[in-house]
Amino acid sequence: MKPLILISNDDGYQAKGLLVLTGIARQLGNVVVMSTELNASAKSMSLTTNMPLRARLIEKVEDTEELGSVEVYASNGTPTDNIKLAVEHFCSSRPDLVVSGINHGSNASINVLYSGTLGAALEAAISGYPAIGFSILDPIPEPDFSYCEPYVELIMRLSLEKGLEKGLCLNVNFPYTQLGPIKGMKVCRASKAEWTDSYQKRLDPMSKPYYWLTGKFECTDNDEGTDQWALANGYASIVPLRPDYTAFDAIDAINNMIL
């Protein structure tokens, strides 16, 4: 019995990164893809509360001796919606692994907080599924995934074989392809950073202002041991994530503050 792998992303069902990830997943098991009709980047862990969801079958491929079956759906939901929806209504059994991506653009450092791709992986972790978010730093439609493909396969295979601690997911980022072959993998913490110069103000033809999201990524937390260091030095970064913001080390200080 082949394992069941559930795939999601936030770049939409036609994104190259999703197709690459699906191709690798078929070598390891049967696959259900629940993607988005449109780009849903920066949706974080948002949920759709004000309208119902629809899901449309895009493609169905039977399994062969070598390759698992594939069912691809696209929905109008967010990536986090899509994990909930797929597990409950579109997977024939409990997934053995949930993967999201391969995202076109960095989800390292604080980008993980805004990412829809990682929103899907974190949702899967909350429900106790081994989960991995994959991203490549090149934010273009057609990056060269050939350097990262063996690593994606390896990390997925190890996660299927060895499992992950319940409630954890992995945030895997691959360096810019211009750096050449990947040097290896580093398990890291997320760099602290900030996006500044967030909004560009423009005037419409009626001279009324509107504001476009933009922003400059500012990160001075680049020590060895961070994901930004690993990626800048040609390594894939793997950050274990737990969907819990509690700052345990600050509980005493806040207790002192309110007393």
Next chain:
Amino acid sequence: MKPLILISNDDGYQAKGLLVLTGIARQLGNVVVMSTELNASAKSMSLTTNMPLRARLIEKVEDTEELGSVEVYASNGTPTDNIKLAVEHFCSSRPDLVVSGINHGSNASINVLYSGTLGAALEAAISGYPAIGFSILDPIPEPDFSYCEPYVELIMRLSLEKGLEKGLCLNVNFPYTQLGPIKGMKVCRASKAEWTDSYQKRLDPMSKPYYWLTGKFECTDNDEGTDQWALANGYASIVPLRPDYTAFDAIDAINNMIL
């Protein structure tokens, strides 16, 4: 010179919780409110990438000897957008404190991950502002805020006077008003939990399926020391949050897995 307090929420600019919070904030400083035109619950830390933002002045009130000035704006952005937008284009100086809420409904336990109200507070924390998200468990339009008002004032005043460690924010939840007067405050960790039975399947008049978000909150992590325990026992819960999902204690295990 009065301190500047920036306020946001996810229930929209007409929500009672926002009006209550604004009233308290005026006792402590000058206030800028950047809220949403419509309800933006469960928007997490999502950003608006596919369209520009607009912000509309709703109300402007001059300051008096006792009360600070108020400027209220409503935008088409998410709560996280609104913090970025307000700081950069609508605040005359760097805010001394950012508060979000008072949300109508719980943001304790894992609800914090999906919450737009806390998305705003976490965004402020990333940018180094002392930030607090406030929520009351009653998810109704007109809860009785009278029990929680003195606590909101106290926590805001202490945060202004003593500051917060850079990068931290506080997630403050108040118990159901049916429990009567609040017994005090407990500094807690977030309970682990899960929402199950996520989507209700229905058929439209053409017999095609659609899916409504629903869900059952399942939490067995109710020990003393958790926010769910505090709230169930009549206390306000205060969880210090840090916008970093890194599971530091899992780095060694993942290193062993991939070697």
